[in-house]
Amino acid sequence: MKPAIVMKKDLNDFVSELRDEFLILGPRKKRSQHVFSGIDDVQDLDLDYLTTILPPKKLFFPPKDTVLLFDGIGEPVSAPLEKKKQLVFGIHSCDLNGLLLLDKVFQKDISYPRYIERRKNATIIALTCTKVGDTCFCDSMGTGPAPIEGFDILLTDLGNRFLVETATAEGRRLAAKMKTIEAKDSDLKLKTSLVSETKMKFRKKVNTKGLAETLARRLDHPIWKQLGEKDLACAQCVMSCPTCFCMDIRDQWENAPGETSRCVEWDACFLLEFAEVALGGNFRKDRGARLRQFMGHNLSWGGSAQYGPVSGQHKCVGCGRCIRVCPVGIDITEVAKEIGGN
Amino acid sequence: MRDPYLPSTVEIVNVKRQTVDVKTYKVRFAKDQEKRKFPVMPGQFIMISIPGLGEAPFSLSALPEKTDTFDTTIRTVGNVTSVLNRYGVGARLGVRGPYGRPWPVKEAKEKNVLLIAGGIGLAPLRPVIKTIQKNRRSYGDFEILYGARTPSDQLFTDEYEEWRRTPRTSLSLTVDSVPTGVAWPHKTGVVTGLFDDMETSPENSMVMTCGPEIMMKFVVRGLLARNFQKNQIYVSLERRMRCGMGHCGHCQIGGRFVCRDGPVFTYSELEGLPDLAL
Numbered sequence: 001m002k003p004a005i006v007m008k009k010d011l012n013d014f015v016s017e018l019r020d021e022f023l024i025l026g027p028r029k030k031r032s033q034h035v036f037s038g039i040d041d042v043q044d045l046d047l048d049y050l051t052t053i054l055p056p057k058k059l060f061f062p063p064k065d066t067v068l069l070f071d072g073i074g075e076p077v078s079a080p081l082e083k084k085k086q087l088v089f090g091i092h093s094c095d096l097n098g099l100l101l102l103d104k105v106f107q108k109d110i111s112y113p114r115y116i117e118r119r120k121n122a123t124i125i126a127l128t129c130t131k132v133g134d135t136c137f138c139d140s141m142g143t144g145p146a147p148i149e150g151f152d153i154l155l156t157d158l159g160n161r162f163l164v165e166t167a168t169a170e171g172r173r174l175a176a177k178m179k180t181i182e183a184k185d186s187d188l189k190l191k192t193s194l195v196s197e198t199k200m201k202f203r204k205k206v207n208t209k210g211l212a213e214t215l216a217r218r219l220d221h222p223i224w225k226q227l228g229e230k231d232l233a234c235a236q237c238v239m240s241c242p243t244c245f246c247m248d249i250r251d252q253w254e255n256a257p258g259e260t261s262r263c264v265e266w267d268a269c270f271l272l273e274f275a276e277v278a279l280g281g282n283f284r285k286d287r288g289a290r291l292r293q294f295m296g297h298n299l300s301w302g303g304s305a306q307y308g309p310v311s312g313q314h315k316c317v318g319c320g321r322c323i324r325v326c327p328v329g330i331d332i333t334e335v336a337k338e339i340g341g342n
Numbered sequence: 343m344r345d346p347y348l349p350s351t352v353e354i355v356n357v358k359r360q361t362v363d364v365k366t367y368k369v370r371f372a373k374d375q376e377k378r379k380f381p382v383m384p385g386q387f388i389m390i391s392i393p394g395l396g397e398a399p400f401s402l403s404a405l406p407e408k409t410d411t412f413d414t415t416i417r418t419v420g421n422v423t424s425v426l427n428r429y430g431v432g433a434r435l436g437v438r439g440p441y442g443r444p445w446p447v448k449e450a451k452e453k454n455v456l457l458i459a460g461g462i463g464l465a466p467l468r469p470v471i472k473t474i475q476k477n478r479r480s481y482g483d484f485e486i487l488y489g490a491r492t493p494s495d496q497l498f499t500d501e502y503e504e505w506r507r508t509p510r511t512s513l514s515l516t517v518d519s520v521p522t523g524v525a526w527p528h529k530t531g532v533v534t535g536l537f538d539d540m541e542t543s544p545e546n547s548m549v550m551t552c553g554p555e556i557m558m559k560f561v562v563r564g565l566l567a568r569n570f571q572k573n574q575i576y577v578s579l580e581r582r583m584r585c586g587m588g589h590c591g592h593c594q595i596g597g598r599f600v601c602r603d604g605p606v607f608t609y610s611e612l613e614g615l616p617d618l619a620l
Contacts, residue, residue, distance in 0.1 A: 068348065070393040070394065076348055076391075077348070109587070109588055109602060113343065216596070219614075245591055246592065247585070247591065249347075249585060251391075253394035253395070260394045262347070262396075267584075269591070275592065275617070276582055277581060278417075278419040278423075281555075283581065283595075283618070289617055292616060296616065297597075301597030305597050306597040
């Protein structure tokens, strides 16, 4: 399908029409911020947003997910998985790249079937960013502001209308349900110029050239000790990261027979117990070492180094959430600057 | 596709006390079809689970070969192991695996093999000993150095005579301390104290070591000082593991997953990585 144009006022009908087939999710306002959540009323869908509190990772890899149930005599069975297809609206490029990396994390060698199933059952309508938040730096990380892959449909806000581009058969099937007209050359040109303008708006920047190598070579950099003293190890950065995948697996014991379960829950390398082994041994006892693990994983030894080619190369996709949530003002772009690339 | 998070059920068929806090559990798969899908190599590990309590990683101290059972030798140190400690014959457990990169038993063929173990670290090396015993002609000289805290902390003591009787095999023992009144005809001190009398030289040899990371640090240093190369020293690392499959992230050292890229590494693979005691 050639690029098309849908008027903003006609998008609502499209969303309403898909409700029978899909569980519709997208950004909606929650007090002064936005969250990805179920969209019951089309009016709640707000595509004019900067960043959501949590990335859409949570739709595929929920903060707590029951993986096993134990029957009355303790025999385990796989927990059932919701079957309805998800349609996720309005994913920004940083978060989309986050999902593309998680796709690799959760199917390297042995797959994490619950994540993979949910991803297979999801249709993604991505959104080109034309606004830049104070903490955004996807441009530096090579992951935005315009999505390049990983979506079924891509929307770009052109004022009173959206440019509609499709990348998959599913995307073409759904876009056919929209009330569209063919896009003109001028619409495509407008997108290109909007993206260039957007790229000029980034205030936070990271020089990634040689950064991964320098960080890995300078594990003794004084910044880890300095920031380790300031750092609260509260792990909000990890909890809000679109590519952090660490999890704990714990059993939830219930007194009633057949109700005990095993859950996967988000975990964080910032927490003291994270690297603890038997007899109290701990390979990352210092906060500085834990901070180095988070930053090093994001800027040096994660991403392509761990999982083969990913568009941004690094685990960090530049969404800026960790900067926004940090109560003591630790800023990954400042850390990168201090370490320094080439 | 089978859910990789779903454990198979095994039944304990024998429990043997090794030391005051270590027991060897012999287990058998409860269902026939699951036995056949357990191709395990020396040095790989499994996740053992107790419903309602959780899972923990353990190495195998004997592989299922002619029989359909395998052994795991466990020290009582945490939640899962404390409950296991109360389990006897007939109790059922969940098992997932095997996971991880094994000891280089194939690569070591035609070479002299030196094993250096500390404490419970002898357990994951026992399948290597068995493999070499069984295929004795395929390997060169075989030397085992074992250090424990005290004589009564040594594992598999009833097998030492058999190990020593194996052609071209030597076993040297040391303990950190000997309680008064206990006869101890061997060395005392740390395991590297056995290096002066060691027969294995760097030429055409492979070293496999497992024990506390601080012990392995001194083992590696001692070997390097004796001109062993970094890529002929294999260590097995312990890290917190929740999944064993490269998902949970706990065992990462830099970009390496101990569960997937290890637990067995050459020392050269680990050089320059963060958060190592080695």
